[in-house]
Amino acid sequence: MGKTKKYSNEDVTIVWEAEKCIHSAICVKGLPKVFKPKDKPWINIEAATTDELVKQVKQCPSGALSYFMNSDEDNTSEVLETKVEVLENGPLLVYGTLHVTHKDGSSETKNKTTAFCRCGASNNKPFCDGAHVKTEFKG
Secondary structure, three states: OOOEEEEEOOOEEEEEEHHHOOOOOHHHHHOOOOEOOOOOOOEOHHHOOHHHHHHHHOOOOOOOEEEEEOOOOOOOOOOOOOEEEEOOOOOEEEEOOEEEEOOOOOEEEEOOEEEEOOOOOOOOOOEOOOHHHHOOOOO
16 A cells, blocks of 8 residues: 555644545645645645635546545535546546445445546556656647
């Protein structure tokens, strides 16, 4: 299993799973005071409100960023409709809960956002690993 980091404030914990990150920089562009890839730690959770953090994390195209509320009383869960989006020069994003069956017959459940490779260069097929950036994929 890859590297997982957690960043918490009083209300929310942001979880980052490095292995899933496709480096779309949507988080960095959306909340540059929070997400600073050149800093350590790279997430400054105190630089935004809980609502701003949750809103931005929900936009992560790979699902590398997720969150949970820290309060036992707040068991808010988000319901995602199934939605498909084609990113220009990037992956195919599928939002919602998916049951993926691999060519070897194994299966897994993916929640929230799943990024599928469109360029053919991913080393983590059928999922995107960001290789489209290096190969300068157009499509």
